[in-house]
Amino acid sequence: MQTVSENRSFDGVQGVYTHASEVCSCDMTFAVYMPPQAEAGPVPCLWYLSGLTCTHENAMTKAGLQEHAAEAGLAVVFPDTSPRGADVADDEAYDLGKGAGFYVNATQAPWAPHFQMYDYVLTELRALVEKEFAVSDRHGITGHSMGGHGALTLAMNNPDRYQSLSAFAPIAHPTRSDWGRKQLGAYLGADETAWLRHDSTLLVRSVGWHSDILVDQGSKDQFLDLLKPEALSAALAEARVPSVFRMQPGYDHSYYFVSTFARDHVRWHADRLAL
């Protein structure tokens, strides 16, 4: 692991790092915020997964999470959203290929050699962060849009790995959305049975969650037809999953939305990650 940059932020450290990823077969960049409390010992760790077109950098810069994480004593990890590099397959569309890994392990050409973001976030980067940073074994996960999808699906598929869960405007029902069918088809193939475990609305019904879930959605989100929040909210209610689903009036899909509610999400995770 190499350090790209480290900046003091709210008495903690906002860092950017690179490492050679075996899982993605390329160099990967990620960011970590370490709060001041980490100087005294390991702190719980919140994973923030970003959306389409983002890198590790967007949320790190615009979501305002550091202030809240410093207050709560949480580390925050910001992974990239796809493999990167000249030899990594891509597509002309913004929503496939680079910047659009969808947090799955691709099985199809030309994506399979590098697009392994599910295992990357779940296992490889997790192990690296636990080795290199003063984080405890208490981890929470959240994310925005495609990253909200990633947070929900990674957590529900791996309940032993995450103790807390939330999402901002997640892609909630990708097996029934143009934000989903295209990508799951490309990465996983035409057999839709392989898609099912990457759809949070379906997972809510099939496996549920061991704790409670916070979801915020802006009522003026320009992508409501693609996100399908009503599918997720109905599934949470039908499956009686402990949850808070908030339709926030007037907010769009931007980081102004994320930053407005970032404090609530950090607090949500901090309360559940505390021992």
Add this chain to the structure above:
Amino acid sequence: MQTVSENRSFDGVQGVYTHASEVCSCDMTFAVYMPPQAEAGPVPCLWYLSGLTCTHENAMTKAGLQEHAAEAGLAVVFPDTSPRGADVADDEAYDLGKGAGFYVNATQAPWAPHFQMYDYVLTELRALVEKEFAVSDRHGITGHSMGGHGALTLAMNNPDRYQSLSAFAPIAHPTRSDWGRKQLGAYLGADETAWLRHDSTLLVRSVGWHSDILVDQGSKDQFLDLLKPEALSAALAEARVPSVFRMQPGYDHSYYFVSTFARDHVRWHADRLAL
């Protein structure tokens, strides 16, 4: 109006009163909590509508609203749930007739002469409370189960009359529930077009709400199949209605549920009723 009882409670007054109702053609009993702030001038007013089998007394005794209302400076009105008296029609079932007015104006025999709870709460008791108590023209409404249904439907049908809205475990889709079809059929007749404005799930889609809505629902509620919370939660999300729908883990349908979240609801209304 006659005073049945008045008891000091959290530096305010919990009273029970009777009056001759013209709308229901019978004597009606109701309760009002006036907080200490009312001594200095009119205070905003929260209406709490109760559920099947209840009178004005259940929530007054068991919901714990007074402490929160005193803290927030809200009056709370507890109407009865049906007309009362020897000459008022009734049914052997607990969910039709006395204690089960469903907050509609009955048009069918034998119910029409007395079962006018919609107009009673909306107009007659409102005018009496505004005349006899130091309340302002800012009113909010909430309720539990059948009363949650009443709160949601009265408010959405009369947005100029209520500035804030919430519900505890409401009967959310009565036109598709055995808690609803039986009663709406009995009180309003077989023509289901007359039922539509008494179904909050349908109203969310048709008229919406001018502000935001808080709904709490217990995940272990023994009446989930009758309440149909998923219909309401999906409608709120699909219609993009500003709202917070909380599936509360482990809570049932009792006043232990209501009292647990009473503070949040009082706070919700107080924040929105303040000028």
